[in-house]
Amino acid sequence: TVSGLTLSAASANVISGSGTLTVNGDATLNQGSIAPVLAGTMNLLKTTASQTVTLSNAASTFTGLTWIQDGTLSVTALADAGANSSLGAATGANAGILIGNGASTTATLAYSSASSSSSNRAILLAGTTGGATIDSGALAGLLTLSGQAYGIVVGAKTLTLQGSNGTTASPNVYSGAISNGVGTVALTKAGLGGWTISGSNAFTGATTISGGALNVQNATGLGTTAAGTTVSSGGTLELQGGITIGAEALSLSGSGLANLGALRNISGTNTYGGLVTLAAASRINSDAGVLNLDVSTGSAVTGTFALTLGGAGNGTVSDPLAIGTAALIKDGTGTWTLMPSAVNTYTGATTVNNGVLAVDFSQAGVATNIISASSVLTLAGGKLSVKGMSAATDSQTFASTSTTAGTYGVLSADNNSATSLTVALGAWTRNANSGLNFDITGAPTVTFTLSAGLSSASGI
Structure with a gap:
């Protein structure tokens, strides 16, 4: 039993053994x-940046507070307040784990174990x-x-969840409420692993x-x-559980973890709504269920980079795609439906590599050219499906159409009791060993047109 304990910053201190070290004071x-x-009324204070202290015992009983002021505190077991763990068994006011101290310091609680742990102890952001x-x-x-996570001193600080373990099927989980408390709190997800957020959060900082x-x-x-x-x-960013995100502005770069989407619908x-x-060129995937992109006003997607819509699940885009001259690419076996409230303004190429890209006038706010008439359509094994609105006159025009060598695309049209439905393909370039299959519902009020004939690399 000692009244205090110090591990200096000058050397790598080791306290070994299998007994109990009782500290009644600050460590x-x-x-x-x-x-x-570790036992007693000890307050554990981890100090000094860029240095690590490892607590390898999972059964410590000390009842004082834990404050990671700087550097890294590595533990092998966490538990609920009052239960033995690497951070003792504190209750009440001492149960919260304080992390950070003063300005511009980011301290770390690191977990290192082959066994999983859970804890209801709060995370208190103590830096300004x-x-x-x-x-x-x-x-x-x-x-x-x-446990809850929130700031306890004035200032803007960030809660970072990181690590290289955890997957979508078996993630790390933060289910406690994350809020500002005192000051403002932002959230960052770092590292290659997976974290699930399931709580109702009220922090006002950015999520990165x-x-x-x-x-x-x-x-x-x-x-x-x-x-x-x-x-x-x-x-x-993965969505799951039948939720609706509000008008949260979202910036995407790239194709996401393992090329599965920078925005990804997991299920439900x-x-x-933002x-x-x-x-940058980006991918949005729906693995299963349905992902809806539906803002209250304006465009669903903006930028000047290519957008790929993929996955085995389905998706809808209920507002315009305003991506300039960039391309829209559809892959994956699922169906993505364009049914915007106004005309899509992008003029870049539209390519269907797999699955179905559906153009649905029955749900859209326009009767002509959901996709810009300046867009070049390429079918590379996928299907373009066009559906009319009952009692309306609908038409979709493309600047031209091509089929990729070695593939057969499908053009599907359903007039859905429309007065007429016209799909104008422009000139069709038929590359070697490629072709088109036509699937028509509602003839004779469905019309496909070739305005400039057929160019074929391998004959008719």
Whole structure:
């Protein structure tokens, strides 16, 4: 039993053994490792940037607070308040885990175990700026955290969830409410692993996904819509659970984790209600269920970069695609339906590599050219489906049409009791060993036209 403990910053200190070390006072830890059970009324203070202290015992009983002021505190077990863990068994006011101290410091609670842990202890962001990092590590053990997270001092700080473990099917989970508390809080997802957010959150800072997957299963999982969400190259925002995200501005870059989409529908019918801006060529996938892109006003997607819609599930775009001269590409076996409230303004190419790209006048706010008449249509094994509106006169025109060598595309038209439905293909370029199959419902009020004939690389 000692009245205090210090691990200096000057050397890698090691306290080994299998017994119990009782500390009734402050334990100031800079770097090193401690193997025994820690007991007593000890307050654990981790200090010094760029240095790590490892607590390898899962059964510590100390009842004082834990404050990670700087650097990294690595543990092998977390537990609920009052239960033994690497961070003791604190209750009441001491149960919250303080992370950060002062300005521009980001301290880290790191988890390193082959076994999973859960904890309801709160995460208290104690820096004026900087923030707190929860690192789930690289081993098989996953974290499930259900305590609240919030700031306790004035200033803008960030809660970062990182690690290289966790997948969509078996993620790390933060189910507690994340809010500003004092000051403002932002959320960052870093590392290649997966974290699920399932709580109702009220933080007002931005959400940034710089790597891995952030799976959101609550309509307010991204906090308020004040600051928006950014998905960087290699990161993925996943939606699951039948939720509707409000008018949260979303910036996308790239094709996402493992090329599965920078925005990805995992299951259920989910709606993204914010403007999506393409900061680079990007992919949006629906693995299963339906992903709806539906804003209250204006365009669904803006930018000047190519957009790929993919996945085995389905999706709808209920507002215009305003991506300039960039291309729209459809792949994956699912169906994506364009039914905008106004004409899509993009004039780039429209390519259907797989699955179905549906143009639905019955649900749209326009009767002519859901896709710009300046767009060149390429069918490379997929289907373009055009559906009319009952009692209306609808038409879709393309600048020209081509079929990719070695593939057969499908053109499907359903007049849906429309007065007439016309699909004008422009000139058709038929590349070697390619062709078109026509699927018509509602003839004779369905018309396909070739305005400039057929150019064939391998004869008719």
